[in-house]
Structure formats: C-alpha cells, structure tokens
Amino acid sequence: MTLQRTSNLSADTAGARGTRRRPLLWGVLIGWVSGGAAVGIGSMVVMQSGLFDIRASTPHLFVVGWLTHHTMIRSVQVRAASDSGRRFMPEQIARGFRLYDSHCFACHGGPGLSRERWVDGLTPTAPYLLDMARQWSPSQLHLIVADGIKMTGMPAWKFTLADGEIWDVVRFVRAMHGMSPARYLQMRATAASGGESALGVANYAHSRAPHPQ
Amino acid sequence: MGQDMTWPRSKEGRNEAGLRGAAAVLLLLFALTGCGRTAPAPSNATRAGAGNITEGEVVIVRAACGSCHYIPGIFDADGRVGPPLNRFGRRAFIAGMLPNSPDNLAYWLRFSQKVVPGNAMPNTELTQREARDAAAYLESLR
Numbered sequence: 001m002t003l004q005r006t007s008n009l010s011a012d013t014a015g016a017r018g019t020r021r022r023p024l025l026w027g028v029l030i031g032w033v034s035g036g037a038a039v040g041i042g043s044m045v046v047m048q049s050g051l052f053d054i055r056a057s058t059p060h061l062f063v064v065g066w067l068t069h070h071t072m073i074r075s076v077q078v079r080a081a082s083d084s085g086r087r088f089m090p091e092q093i094a095r096g097f098r099l100y101d102s103h104c105f106a107c108h109g110g111p112g113l114s115r116e117r118w119v120d121g122l123t124p125t126a127p128y129l130l131d132m133a134r135q136w137s138p139s140q141l142h143l144i145v146a147d148g149i150k151m152t153g154m155p156a157w158k159f160t161l162a163d164g165e166i167w168d169v170v171r172f173v174r175a176m177h178g179m180s181p182a183r184y185l186q187m188r189a190t191a192a193s194g195g196e197s198a199l200g201v202a203n204y205a206h207s208r209a210p211h212p213q
Numbered sequence: 214m215g216q217d218m219t220w221p222r223s224k225e226g227r228n229e230a231g232l233r234g235a236a237a238v239l240l241l242l243f244a245l246t247g248c249g250r251t252a253p254a255p256s257n258a259t260r261a262g263a264g265n266i267t268e269g270e271v272v273i274v275r276a277a278c279g280s281c282h283y284i285p286g287i288f289d290a291d292g293r294v295g296p297p298l299n300r301f302g303r304r305a306f307i308a309g310m311l312p313n314s315p316d317n318l319a320y321w322l323r324f325s326q327k328v329v330p331g332n333a334m335p336n337t338e339l340t341q342r343e344a345r346d347a348a349a350y351l352e353s354l355r
Contacts, residue, residue: 066288130333131281
C-alpha cells in the first residue's frame with residue numbers, strides 16, 4: 001500500500017499541476033485494493049503456516065489477551081438487558097448456592113476454597129468470582145451464565161438450567177461479594193442437611209451487594 | 214484522502230515511513246502469532262535456587278490471582294477482594310503474620326489456610342516450584 005502511494009506521489013510531483021488529481025485518485029484506489037489484498041494474503045499465510053500458537057499451555061500475548069478480553073467485555077455490556085424492575089427474593093441465595101456449589105465451584109472456587117487444579121490449564125483461565133458483583137450488573141451476569149462466552153471454557157447454561165435457576169445463581173454470585181469462607185461452608189452444611197429455606201432468609205440480612213437490587 | 218497529496222514530503226521521509234510501516238507489520242505479525250514467548254530466557258532467574266520471575270508471571274496468570282488482587286504487570290489483574298500487591302517486595306509482613314521473604318511467601322501461597330485459618334484466600338494448590346516462581350515475581354515488585 002505504501003509503495004503504491006509513494007510511487008504515484010513521485011510521478012505526481014514531477015508532472016504538471018493540472019493533471020494531478022486523476023493519477024492520485026487511481027493511486028489511492030490501487031493502494032487500498034492492494035493493501036486489502038495484502039492483508040487478506042497475510043492472514044492466509046499466518047493461518048496456513050501454523051504461526052499462531054494455539055496451545056493453551058502458552059499464555060496469550062498481551063495484545064491478543066487485551067483485544068479478546070475487551071471485545072468480550074464490550075459485547076456483554078452492549079447485549080445485556082436493562083436491570084430496571086428486576087427484584088430478587090431472599091430464598092434465591094440458598095437455591096443459587098446449591099446450583100453454584102454443584103455446577104460452578106469446580107472451575108470458579110469460593111471464598112477461601114480453591115477451584116480444581118486442572119483449571120490452571122485453561123487459557124484463558126476461569127476467574128474466582130468474589131469480585132464479580134462489583135464488575136458486572138445482574139443482567140450482565142445473567143447473560144454470561146445463560147449464554148456463555150465463546151473461545152473460553154464458559155458454557156451456555158441455558159441449555160441445562162431453567163431461566164429461574166440461572167437468576168438464582170446470579171443472585172448467589174452477587175451475595176458472594178464479601179461472603180466469608182465460614183459462611184460458605186455453613187451454607188454447604190445447611191444445604192446438605194436440607195434446611196436451605198431458613199438459611200436463605202438468614203443470609204439475606206448479612207449479604208452486601210454494591211448494586212441496588 | 215485529499216491531505217494524502219502532501220504526505221510524505223521528502224524522499225527520506227518516504228523511505229522512513231516505508232520502513233516504519235514494514236516494521237509495524239512485522240511487529241503486528243509477531244504479536245498476533247505469539248513469536249518469541251515460547252522459551253523464556255534462563256537469565257531471568259534472580260539467583261541460583263530462587264524462583265524465576267518470568268515463569269512466575271505465567272503462574273500468576275494461570276492461577277487467576279488477578280481476580281482477587283491488583284498486581285502490576287499482570288494483564289487484567291485488577292481484583293478488589295484481597296490487598297493490592299503493588300510494591301510487594303517492600304512489604305514487611307505477609308498477611309500481617311509472616312515476615313516477608315521469598316520462602317515465606319512461597320509457603321503462604323500454598324498453605325495460606327494454615328497460616329491464617331478461615332481467611333478468604335484459598336490454598337492455591339501450586340507446586341513448590343510454581344509457588345517459588347510466583348513469589349519471585351511478587352518480590353520483584355518494588
């Protein structure tokens with residue numbers, strides 16, 4: 001592209017002033033077309049040569065990580081519904097806890113509790129979720145859980161869980177902001193003994209959430 | 214497009230711009246393909262027996278430390294759950310309990326629940342080697 005433009009420019013400066021416009025337009029046009037072709041051919045070369053390191057054992061380069069991560073953040077922000085009018089019920093926390101502990105815990109862990117060791121092998125790896133209530137609104141969390149995230153390990157749970165269950169998980173993830181490890185283990189014990197409805201009411205008073213609900 | 218007529222002004226400028234363009238394309242190609250990241254230089258080891266800072270950076274990314282901590286130099290490590298780890302190498306204590314040293318930090322990373330039972334940071338299940346590398350990275354933050 002640069003070559004095409006500059007060669008035309010040198011012809012341009014040598015020639016008469018009146019005939020400038022047309023050769024330049026052609027130069028720009030040819031420059032854009034050949035530039036586009038170069039990008040296309042370059043992409044094919046990168047793809048066919050196997051130059052891109054697809055192995056999850058090596059980390060993303062900063063540029064790739066930054067581009068993909070911010071693409072994800074913006075996509076969620078733009079696509080998520082509004083939060084207005086959504087209300088949560090106290091008992092959702094206990095229901096959400098049971099779902100979280102059985103479906104999400106292996107990859108995302110909990111307060112004071114490690115996720116599975118093999119999750120370190122994912123690129124990008126799964127985050128702990130203790131800070132998610134600060135980073136995402138309820139509707140954004142719902143989108144992430146229900147629809148999943150392409151090119152990560154996050155599945156779309158809407159094919160496995162009912163919509164109400166996904167909202168329960170969202171409510172629990174938001175309650176996990178500032179939840180103590182002892183509290184989490186207590187919920188686990190209570191859920192195992194079948195007393196989750198009383199637990200939900202009790203926990204509601206103690207949980208704090210930065211977003212209005 | 215009209216302004217393009219006056220750019221670049223001189224022949225030298227043109228060559229320079231061409232070179233810069235070529236360099237930019239090459240850089241972008243390297244960036245997109247991941248060249249040069251596969252084999253960290255062995256010279257990164259701070260001293261014999263100590264952890265490797267470059268390896269430690271990778272361990273910290275893999276273990277998702279950044280979802281709870283702000284850590285300089287680690288992509289998207291901007292969590293607000295635990296303390297920010299900037300200038301960690303200058304801290305006096307780890308979790309207010311252990312005197313700050315690479316060995317103590319490596320121990321804390323693996324067995325934080327033994328040091329402060331019931332705290333919000335889990336035992337990370339790192340190997341001793343990984344914990345030493347991660348500790349070397351954090352101690353290098355000054």
